């Protein structure tokens with residue numbers, strides 16, 4: 001299976017992805033730490049490191065799919081080109097991409113989580129609430145069938161829902 005997370009920063013993609021990864025024994029390929037690694041390697045921020053990180057993640061995910069194993073991709077996937085990248089990857093491996101979008105229905109809770117967490121990704125600045133609001137305005141509408149999880153609900157409940165969606 002190819003499982004692809006999507007959603008604004010701080011909505012809980014990584015938390016859900018990691019819970020699913022534990023349940024399924026599947027690797028999580030996360031785009032933000034890859035981009036941070038590119039910066040640490042000296043690739044400058046005027047370079048398209050965001051795109052590069054998505055392509056590196058795709059390459060890693062492709063290797064896992066080639067072994068016939070499940071992989072979870074953890075990325076914002078705000079725009080259509082990003083989403084179609086995963087559709088094409090899935091097609092090449094004869095699987096369906098399962099998209100799981102996280103939203104947080106309580107803006108105050110979303111903001112508290114965003115500003116209260118520490119991801120400890122070396123060299124990666126935490127997005128501000130203003131940046132999240134900007135991205136919300138740019139977040140392209142979806143066409144795909146997907147599971148939308150409201151992370152105002154607790155993580156175990158959402159993890160169980162995701163597992164149910166995956167086997168349905």
Ligand SMILES: Nc1ncnc2c1ncn2[C@@H]1O[C@H](COP(=O)(O)OP(=O)(O)OP(=O)(O)O)[C@@H](O)[C@H]1O
Nearest residue numbers: 008009010011012013014015113117151153154155
């Ligand atoms: N029910 C819940 N579901 C998901 N995350 C939760 C929940 N309750 C608390 N959190 C916390 O919310 C914070 C934000 O979640 P997370 O870092 O997974 O967001 P994200 O979507 O991966 O953001 P980014 O795109 O910036 O990586 C984390 O500290 C996470 O542990």
Ligand SMILES: [Mg+2]
Nearest residue numbers: 013014015074
């Ligand atoms: Mg994350």
